[in-house]
Amino acid sequence: MKLHPRHGWAVTPRDAVVLQQDLRGEIDTSRPLSLPDVRLIAGVDVSIKNGLSRAAVVVTSLPDFAVIETVLATRPTPFPYVPGLLSFREGPVLEEAFSKLGTEPDVFIFDGMGIAHPRRIGIASHMGLWLEKPTIGCGKTLLVGRFEALGLKKGAAAPLVDKGETIGVALRTRERVSPVFISPGHRIDLASAVAVTLAATTRFRLPEPIRLAHAAAGTL
Template identity: 45%
Template sequence: MTDLSLLHPRTVDEAIALQREIARRVVCEDANGPVRRVAGVDVGFPGGGTRGRAAVAVLDFPSLASSETAVAEDEVDFPYVPGLLSFRELPVVLNALERLSAPPDLLLVDGQGRAHPRRCGIACHLGVLTDLPSIGVAKSRLVGTHDPVPQERGAWVPLRDGEEIIGAVLRTRVGVHPVYVSIGHRVSLERAVDWVMACTTRYRLPETTRAAHALASGTARKRETGGEGLV
């Protein structure tokens, strides 16, 4: 059951306090059963406005064949504040998740998990809200430092904030920039890296992320009608 008390702060200070509470609830160990349905989650804002478009793309695992999709659109009511974007985006994400025939077994969220200043990126927030296993897969670094990543596919180095390991910097493809993987909820960091690699084929980003981004941005519809495809 979704705990909506963690979703609608009235002020920035209240949002920060909620993030700290959510971070305390994150389970950083593997606590999931069989994974047969893995979902990508992404949010776009067409035209840069205040109307969010959330997409959930469910793939069968391990085939990564498309199984089910859901899209929801709504006005957002929380202001744009760096570090607090999950409060702006998650209400419409939850609307999209509710449109699925059944919950996914694992969520790969386009964004940070514990690789966040308060250890509460969108993947943590969504995982705790829904109690679904979740992983943050981000295209850029929000916080932390790391050593150079070896060039071979699947190589990774720890992302650290001080002495704490907050994520993994993962090379999913030779010759491309790495991605930033971090725990969302109910998944260990090492297993999170394994899941991201298992969902990644010949592109930099996992197929879950690519499918969800196409839906959230509208490029999936362009591809279906002969327009621009995924890159």
């Protein structure tokens, strides 16, 4: 798959923050995506242990979630753990994995954040610039923002708000289970991100493509 790299990865944490601030203005969260047009969904996850990172990208069909392609990449972890700078820790190994893709998914769902990020450029947004395809952030834990109580049934949602800006939603993907935090990454709007996430979720809390990617990344 053709990528569109924007910078190198050999940077300091201070440089990384500057890059995020420079790139955030290019993130596009205004584009609707019609569900009938989505045939291939990719789940994206990275496992990190003992200084090594393994990325997995699993491309599935919709609505049956048949696995069309799985690609893996493993390399040394190049960046320290710094909250808000996950993309600099996982970006290099993801870039390698994406470059191996022979199919071109219609949308990518990341185990991580889109614009629900202090500088509005989480990993789904940042890597969305590399992919120039619709990307969605699906976080398991809250990074930034607040939300009101939401219903207990699957599909219940509450806006995720930070500094007066709606940056995503808390979304119940399974009845009476803790919500996940959905935000657009790049080239998709919030309503479409929620619709795709629900369409990609079966009986588990996490969307099926992310579950498959998590299993493929495994434990190093």
